[in-house]
Amino acid sequence: MSKQKFYLGIDIGGTKLAFAIADANGRLLHKLRRPTQAHLGSDTVVKNILDSTAELIKQANLSPSQIVCIGVSCPGPVDCNTGEIHNPPNLPDWGSVPLKKILEEQFRIPAKFENDANAAALAEFLFGAGAGRKNLVYLTMSTGIGGGIIVDGRLYRGAHGSAGELGHQILLPDGPLCGCGRRGCLEALCSGTALAKIMKAKVPNHPDSIMLGLVGGKIEKLDAHILLQAARDDDKLALSILRKAGYYLGWGLANLTNILDPEIFILGTLAIHAGDLLLAPAKDALSKYIFNRKIPLPALVPAKLGEEIGEYGAIAAAIEQTDCI
């Protein structure tokens, strides 16, 4: 056992911290989750991270020297050299915590940082829906839209670590306001948050829609789950909202194809739940707007790693950055 290589992954989220120890094939052997309690401030969260990490190593019956690398997946932007996370939206008053140094001094194990979207892209590439591929684009699709680009078998970070902001391709500069302050970004047109906003604006004018009934008249409860439920019941308004969102998604993916020529797109959360309600119109737009019709249309593939994508992402960051695959 002592000759086997182990990796430790830490996924820092706004609501939960997730820890895992895995082998070089990305098998999660030991796991631990704790609430982040972000409101208690970064000192407490960091202590929680250190304690939980130590606890997991103990639980796995390993000595730190058996762990090749600690991978940390965290909300971006993150400085991969220092582990400093810049103004993470779900970690208020995080400040400038040199988390890399703190972890390395405590455990004497090298620590590698990656923003969560890039880490998830790496995980799907190494262990998930992209295994065996060399060029792919991953899009998270939940409250926001993030992404990661794998180029010739490696994560592409760009000149300043800022590549892959795929939710912020602007399609309609005069369109709906995006969380980033600009208008008409892909994220403002087809993320879960965008869909909820569109529903809240449209539902009051469509008394024939069943959606308001599904939330007992409480308009603030309208969200993507309700949208999908109504669409499966053939609700016309729900179907038309999804058709339009799918069109924007397909347009954005066509532009990405004309730029990057990936083998596949791996799509997370919303795309998985919505299936063809979103993906059929997306494929229509993709095939209409793609430039080179002699290459195969890139497949739209659902992400595979599900609820544990955070843990897998952190492990993938550790493995990729130590070049052990």
Added chain:
Amino acid sequence: MSKQKFYLGIDIGGTKLAFAIADANGRLLHKLRRPTQAHLGSDTVVKNILDSTAELIKQANLSPSQIVCIGVSCPGPVDCNTGEIHNPPNLPDWGSVPLKKILEEQFRIPAKFENDANAAALAEFLFGAGAGRKNLVYLTMSTGIGGGIIVDGRLYRGAHGSAGELGHQILLPDGPLCGCGRRGCLEALCSGTALAKIMKAKVPNHPDSIMLGLVGGKIEKLDAHILLQAARDDDKLALSILRKAGYYLGWGLANLTNILDPEIFILGTLAIHAGDLLLAPAKDALSKYIFNRKIPLPALVPAKLGEEIGEYGAIAAAIEQTDCI
């Protein structure tokens, strides 16, 4: 001299064939140009290519064994494995010519093929405005808009050799018709051809513009040169057309920045001639639509290799693909 490495470049264009022999630093030591005479058919053009190549080698006083590699830059899409060029727009009835095999059998030198936009990107990266950079995006801007992407110091070709179709990022799906059959591609909004079309549509309704006078009333003679000449004379219509084209260019570059995070954009032909008439509004849109405001705004840099970009591109294709740099 016999220990020095030489490369031979062949640039196949619709109107001219350009040949060059260079050293490993990309210095063009011997050059030759011939008209393509595409109308005579591919057999004649191929014979012309073989004869001119032999002539240049002789002129350089080299034996073929002193040449490491032949690089060929040609209109895309090209099959880099066979040298077959698929339906080149300016080489009618080209058919499926196995040019790689023909060259290799004739000269006993390996031949490497690259489409002209990728080859030009490689050339600017190795010898031109991108020397010393690792991540850059190159955009040709003349009759059409083509491009090439350098990622971590290597040309990125994509899964099927079709990456970098940067002129076909669609911004306005209901906008002006593009040569590719779709609407509102970047190429349909700010290439030289697009500008000429816009001028022809707008000039008749603007009797105050000097442009029609500059072409002696012959509307079909309106082109980008006239546009720039009028703009430098403060012609309001000309300035507004360039401002709008620059806005679209900047929007497209902002999307590319959010996706690719390059250090610089290298822009060819039209951007060089127009300077700030086009680039100032482009920079405005770029800085407005960029997502991560903490990274430096990528610089818009004019291409450096000028009229000999074809020769440099062919040499760069030879050098890059033999991994000699």
